[in-house]
Amino acid sequence: KIRLFESGADDYLTKPFSTDELLARVQVALRRTQTLTPSIPTTQTIxxxxxxxxxxxxxxxxxxxxxxxxxTEYRLFTTxxxxxxxxxxxxxxxxxxxxxVKGDPGAYLRVYIMQLRKKLERKPAEPKHFLSVPGYGFRLLIS
Structure with missing residues (x-):
């Protein structure tokens, strides 16, 4: 189970499972993605x-x-x-x-995050904007 989450899984079901449980989990996942809908207009300068x-x-x-x-760096940055x-x-x-992408998605993304840190962090070895969320993904802090 831990390997699943480390590989980027957000959820999982064990057999046997009911159709109702599967549908409920899909609805939760859809709600989660709807809350992550981009809220910055494309004409804005940040x-x-x-x-x-x-x-x-x-x-x-x-x-x-x-x-x-x-x-790829730009799409990752703006996402x-x-x-x-x-x-x-x-x-x-x-x-x-x-x-x-084949292989470890975390490793693939870490390469691009490292490049963004080199280009956009004042101290790439001590990032304050491009932050890792272990076992899950990344976040960008702009405050």
Whole structure:
């Protein structure tokens, strides 16, 4: 069971299970994703800690210097940004940024988070914005 959660599972069912229980768990999962619906308009510019993100033009600046993000880095960054500091699961992030990842989704995402930290954290080894949520995913704090 622990391996399932470490691999990014949000829930599981053991056999035998009832159809009612399965439907209830699906409804809970759907409610959870609806609460994570992006709430930042795409025309908005967001500023925090010297970082400026223009969601309309897909530009990111740090201290007025444009920072080049790969398409995957940008999708990961804006997915975290749009979730307003809430933790986002490995599976949801993978769904947002790519398809068909084989192997450990956490390891795949850690590589991209490390790149974002190098580009957008003042001290990448001591991140204060791109934070890991062990066994679950990541969150972006912009306060």
């Amino acid at each position: 500023r925090f800690d010297g970082i400026t993100v223009n969601l309309a033009t897909h530009q990111v600046f740090m201290d007025d210097n444009e920072i080049h993000l790969t398409p 975290l940004l749009k979730n307003n500091g809430n933790a986002v699961s490995y599976n949801q992030l993978l769904t947002e940024i790519t398809t068909g």
